[in-house]
Amino acid sequence: MKRVKRRYLALQLEMEGVPSEKEFMDAIWGSVARLYGEVGASLTSMALINFDVSCKVVVVRTSLETLDSVRASLACITCVAGKVASVHVLAVSGTIKALFKLF
């Protein structure tokens, strides 16, 4: 069986206040589902790895095949938990260790 290659994305969340982890992930899933549909969203294997509340940096994991789709969906996010927000990709890496070295 072919090994699934993953990518870790460090995201900078810009908004007033701090959403809960669930609210943030709902916003991402919502954006992916709106752009690519539910089948497309299910292919991303997205998961929350780390949520740093103090500096609003979030690490999420996705599969390599759907990295571009996830990036596009992240760029389309304009509100999180009903508040105006934007999400920027700070770094992308194949391992969490390397990701934290990048930013």
Next chain:
Amino acid sequence: MKRFFVDLHLKINPKETQALKNAIHRAANFGYRYLAIPFSFEPSTEEIENLRTVCKNVGIEPVLRADLYPRNENDLMNNLRRLRRKFDIICVMCDGKEISRQAAKDRRVDLLNFPNLDYRKRFFDRSEAELARSGLAALEIDVKPLLVLDGPARVRFLACLRREIAIAKTFGVPLIVSSGVSEERFMRMPRDLASLACLFGLGNVEALNTVSFNPLAIVLRNREKLCSNFIAPGIRVVKEGGDL
């Protein structure tokens, strides 16, 4: 070759000094190297100097851009005659078929931009692409509608862009992806813009080129033409002096 990122369409009002400063600072943080703020009128020297100073402080190269909204073909020609040598980039907002055809034909026009929300006014078809290729005009796409639209409107917009980009690729018309935003919160990093460009059917490298090499090539080409040493493409004055 190092990639410099360019946003040719940051629609901040140049008269709102604070908003302009904030947007330019943010663009610098995002990694942009060249930034164009569109003017729909002839700017004063003071305004241009102000823009240059703000940009220089954060290490961004300002690009002077004029957005033309001509009422008819004659209006377009008059505006081009008046403004071409004053701006680095001339973009025509094509609101009618005659205007878009004339703009595509004219070699003084750098960018063709079509109304984002009225799909019946997007006249970028095969004939337009053919004219644009011979006239050296590029097709500019603003990503702002992708951020603000939702549901069927966004689906229609994406379908329209996919069709236009397929035509542009067939005819070899350069593509430029710009933000087209007037608010800071809609500004996105260059690689995020490129990832949005992938939604229109572009490959990874092509998408990155639309925010780096393609717009930069137009800026550098026009700056060379506006330089006083320029004679013709490939010919320039290297040194002036008397006979030996």
